[in-house]
Amino acid sequence: MANDRNSNQLVVQQARAALEQLKFEVAQELGIQIPQDGYYGNVVTRDTGRIGGNITRRLVEIAEHQLAGTSNVRNFR
Structure with a gap:
């Protein structure tokens, strides 16, 4: 595993497209x-x-809302 360039593995493979979309949206908002x-x-x-930090912030926000049982989550803007 030490030779892998990216050892991050998605737990839910179907999330890949949503994460890519989120990356592009965050970058656009930041003007990158x-x-x-x-x-x-x-x-x-x-x-x-900056892109990674904002993605993480949004994912934590989504998880917090899901754990709290609220649906007041923004739709990745």
């Missing part, structure tokens, strides 16, 4: 251009961190 070819080598680390 996501490379269409998938190569992030030219993207500033600070920007990728």
Whole structure:
């Protein structure tokens, strides 16, 4: 596993499309251009961190609402 470039594995494989959509929405809101070819080598680390941090914040918010039994969750905007 040490040779894997990305060892993050989705528990629910069907969530991949929703997470990709969320990534693009968050990047757009932050004014960050996501490379269409998938190569992030030219993207500033600070920007990728901002995208990841905002995604995490939203996922935690969604989980909190689900645990509380409320449906007051925004639809990924």
